[in-house]
Amino acid sequence: MNFVDAVKTCFNKYACFEGRACRSEYWYFYLFNLLLGIVCGALLGKIGSSIVSLALFIPSLAVGARRLHDIGKSGWFQLLCLIPLIGWIWLIILFCKKGDEGANQYGENPLNQQVAE
Secondary structure, three states: OOOOHHHHHHHOOOOOOOOOOOHHHHHHHHHHOOOOOHHHHHHHHHHHHHHHHHOOHHHHHHHHHHHHHHHHHHHHHHHHHHOOOOHHHHHHHHHHHHOOOOEEOOOOHHHHHHHHH
């Protein structure tokens, strides 16, 4: 999945917490959030950056939950970020793991679905 497809997919699934998301979908959307935050922060200041962060909060949670589903974990694992330092490290490791081959309890492998389309 390329950068543009990942961003489009995340906005099309704005509040969809079901299904799976491959690593590239998650990390490209994360990069989009980061770049947009920097640009809006530079152009509009803290208020602009805050508005962008607020607007992208739900899609970020949704793609994070779908990414965790891809490795067979519940989306609630995102709450690990509340554990200082160790939680963030553990969560980053989970987001970097390769997804389950084939179907799991959350659906079909998103990489297999992309090849079929």
